[in-house]
Amino acid sequence: MRHWLKLFACILAAATFAPATGFAQAPIRIGVLLPLTGPFAKNGIENWEAMKIARDMINERGGINGRKIEYLEGDATSPSAAISETERLITKEGIKITTGSFASPLAIAVSQAAERHGVFHWETTGAAEIITRRGFKHTFQVGAPARKYGQAAVDFITEDLAKRLNRPVSDLRIAMLWENRAFGKSVGDGIRAYTGKKGIKLVYDEGYDQFATDMTPIVQKLKDSKPDILIAISFPNDAILFQRKAKELNFNVAAFIGVSAGYSSPDLRASIGSMVNGIFVADFPPKVNPNVLKPEVRKIADEFYKRYEKKMGRPPAGHATAGFSAIWALFTDVLPKAKTFEPDELRDIALKLDLPEGSLVNGSGIKFTNFDWPDNPKDAGQNLRASIGVWQWTKDGNEQVFPAKLATHEPIMVPLPSWDKR
Amino acid sequence: MTTLGQLILSGIFIGGIYALMSIGLTLIFGVLRIVNFAHGEFLMLGMYGAWAMTRGLGLDPYVAIIAVVPAMFLFGGLVYRLIVSPALDKPHLVVVFATMGLSILMQNIALMLMSADLFDIPPVFGHAVTVGPFYFKAELVLGFVITAVCTLVLQWALKSTYLGKAIRATVQDREAAMLMGIPVPRIFLITFAGGSALVGLAACVMMPLFSVFPTVGLNFVLIAFVIVVLGGMGSIEGALIGGICVGVVQSLSSYYVAPAFGQMFFFILFLLVMIFRPNGLLGQKGAADIGIID
C-alpha cells in the first residue's frame, strides 16, 4: 500500500509543478484548443500551423506593446477531451484567453468550459448556430455562423447561376445533401429555412452518416430526383467518395456547390484530379481578390500565404486562412487595446470593434452581435461581417466568383459538362 | 426497377469488398477464437503500403499485392509473437485489450509518421462498366472477382491441403488436434499471419476505391465484425454471404429509409440474427458456445 501512496504522491507532485506567471512584460498566454489527433486531425493540424505562423509573425514584429505571444495548446480530439483540455489550461496554466477550435462540436465544448470559468473565448472557425445562442458573455465567434454558408450558396444560385443557366429560379430543381454532424446539420437547417423563406422547394434533402462507406444509394436517389443544382455539405473523406461515385453512376448536374471543409481542402485535387474542375465552393475565401483588402492587410496576407506554402507545401484551405485571419485580428485589434487582459475588459473591446469588410486577411470585417439582433434565441458574440463567398475550382487553381465585389473571375463551366465530356 | 436493380447489384459488389476485408478476421476468429480489435488498423497499414507502392514506385495497386501481402504476413507474424501469443493463455479480456491497445498505438504512429492527411491513388481504369442501364466502377467489379477467387482458393486449400486440414482440425477440437500431433501454436501463428496477409490483399483492392488516413479503420472495423458473426465465425463462404447481406441492407436502407441512419440497419439485422440464429446465418452448430470466457 505504501507503494501506491508513493506513486500517487509522485503523480501529485509532478502535476503541481506548474510554471509561475503574471510578471510585467511576461508573454501574453493564449490557450489554443484544436483537434491534433483523431478524425478531425487533418483540419486541426492545418489550423494549428496557420495559428503558429500568426504567432511568429507578431512576435517578430516585437509582440503586442512589447509583450510576446505565447501559445499553450490542448489536444481537443473530441468534445469531452476539449472540455478537459480547456479546463486544464484554465485551472492549471491560468489561461484567461482561449481560441480554436476548428469543428463545431469542439467549439461548443470549448466555449462551454471557458464560459464556466469566465474566460474569453475567441472562436475562429466553429460555425454551428448554438455556439453564440446560449447567452454566453465571453464567447466571440469570428467565423461565420452556419446559416451564412448556406445563404451564400443559395444567393449565388438565385442571383447568378439562374441567369447563366437561362432558367427562372422557380424552375430550377435544387437538391441538398448534408453530413449528419453538427456543422452539416446546422448548415442544412439554415439552407432549408432560407430557401423556404424564398419560396424555393428542395427536391432532395437528406443527411448521411459520417461513417458512410458506400455512396451508391445516395447518388442513385439524387439521380432519381433529377436535380439541376446540388448543394453538398461534406467533410473531406465523404466528398471524395461522393465525387467518385457520382462519376461511376454518371450522375450529372448543371452546377455543383460544395460547402466548406470537404470541398475547400486544397488537396482535393491531389485526391480526385481533374474531377474537381468546375465545382463551386461556398466557404471562407482561401485567397480573396486582393483589391478588396486594405493595403497593409494585403501585405500580411501575402506573407501568410508564403509562409504557409513553404511549411505545408500547398496553399492554405479556407478554414486555415480563416484561423489566421481571426487570430491576427485578436493580435492587432483587441489585445493592443487591453490593459488588464481580464475577460470583461476584452469583451468590452470586442463589442466595440467595428471593422469594415476587407480588414481581415480573408476579406471579412468584424462587428459582433450583443443580444441585439432579431434572432430567437438571441445571438451574442456572433460576427455579422464574416465573409462567406463562393469560389470555383478551375483547371489550375481556384478563383473567387461570388459575391461580385470579392470576385476574381467569372464562373466557368456552367452548365457543368457531363462526366463523359470532362 | 432500374433503381432497385442498381441498388442490389451495387450492394452485392461492395458487399464483396467488405467480405474480402473480413475473411482474415473470420479465419483468426474461427481458429484462435479471439477478436482482433486492431483489424481496422491492419487494413489501414495495408492501404498505406498499397498507396506507397502505387505513388512511390508507380506500380498498379493490383501489382502491389505481390509486395503488400507478404509484408502483411510478416507483420501479422510479428504481432502474433509479440502480443497475441503471450495473451492466449490468459483471461479472454487480455487479448481484447492488447489488440485494442495495438489499435490505438497503430493509429497514432500513423498520425505521427503520415500526418492526418488523406491519401489517394489515381483511378486504375478510366471508365465505369456499363451493363444495360447499370453502372459499375471497374475497380469494384474486379474487387468482387478477386473476392470470389480468393474464397474459392481458400475453400479448396482448407479442404485439400495438409495445412488446411490441420487448421480445420484445430477449429473443431484443439486438444484432439494437439494429441494427433498437429503443432497447434504453429497453426495459430500461420493463421494469424495468413489472416493479416488477407487484410493486405483487401487493402490493395480497396485502395483505388477509398482514401487512406490514420483513422480509416474505424469506418470499416464494425462492418467487419458484423460480417464475421453473421457468416458464422471461421466460415469463409459465410463471410461472403454476410458481406453481401451487409452491402445490400446498407444500400436498400439508405435509399428507402434515410442515409443518416448509416450503419444502424445492419446492426439491427445483426442483433436479430443473434436473437434468432445465434450461430450465424449458415448456422454452424455450437459456434455460439465457442469462446466461453475462461
Next chain:
Amino acid sequence: MTRNPGFISLMPARGTLSVFEIALLVLCVVLVVAPIPQNLQDIIVLTFLWAGLATAWNIAGGYTGLISFGHAAFFGIGAYASTILLVRIGVTPWIGIWCGGLLAALFGAVLALICARLRGPFFILSTLAAAEVIRIAALNWPSLTGGPEGLAISPSADSTNMVFASKQAYLVLMLGYLVLSYGVTKLIDGSRFSYFLFATRDDEDAASAAGLNPLAIRTVALMLSAALSGIGGSLFAQYFLYLDPTSVISPEVSFQFALLPAVGGLGTAIGPVLGSFLITPMSELLRSYLGSKVAGLHLAIYSALLIVVVLYFPSGIAGALSRLSRRREGKP
C-alpha cells in the same frame, strides 16, 4: 478464503471491510477536503467518476461474466435522460439522475433479453452493436437529443440545477457515487446472490441443475450494472455540461468501462477502483504533458503502456495485491 468476522483483515476480502479499503476511503476524503490545485481536482473528479463507473461495469462483467462493450449506451441513456429532463422540462437533476438510472436499467433488461444467451466474442460484439444503435438513434432524434449539435446545460452555478462553481462540490458528488457503486458491490459480495452470479458465470449447466435460472440472474445483474452506469452518466453530464452522441455513446467510452476493471482485477470489488486510480490520472497527465508536443505521441505511449500492463498483469492490480498478501501470510 478465511472469514473471521471478529477481525478486520488487512487486504480486501469478500464480504468484509478491510484496512486497505478504509485507508483508501480516508485517502479519498483527504483528496476531497485538501486544498488541491483545481486542475488536479479535475483529474480526481474524473478518477472517482470512472472508478464508480468501472465498479458498475464489474457487476455485470466481472461477477457475472457478461463482458459488455456496450455500457456507453447505459451511460449515454442516463446522461441524456437527466439532461433532457433538465433542459427541456426543467426537472432538477437531483431527481433526473434517478430517472436516468431507471431508464438505463430498463434498457439493460432489454439488452439482457437480446444478448444474455450469447457468449464470449458474440456477447461482446452484440453489446457493441446495440450501443451503436442507440448512438445513431440519438443522432437522428434532434427534437429530443439535439442531434449532432448536442445538448448544453447552462454553465452558471446553481445548486438546484446541480451545477457548481467549485470543483470540491463535484468531488463530493463523485465520491458519493463511487461509495454508492462500491457499497452495492460489497453488499452483493457478502450475500448469497454473489454465489448465484459466480455460478452462472463459471458453469451455467451446473447452475441450472442447482435450480437457478441463469437468464434471470444475468438480467438482474445487467440491470443493476446498467442502473449504476446510468446514474454515473447523469453525473458526467452535470460535470461536463455538454453532451453529443458521437463522443458520449462511443465505443471508446465502452472500452474504458471494461478496461479499468481489467487492469484493476475482474470480479473483485476493489479491482475497478484501483484500475481507475491508475489509468485515469495516467491518461490525463500524459495528454496534458505530451498532447501538444507531437500530435498522437501521448496516445501512442498510453496504448503501449496499456499493452504491457494487460499482458504482464493479467489478473490485474487486485490479483497482484492478493498474491502479495498471500506471500506475507506465508500461504502458497
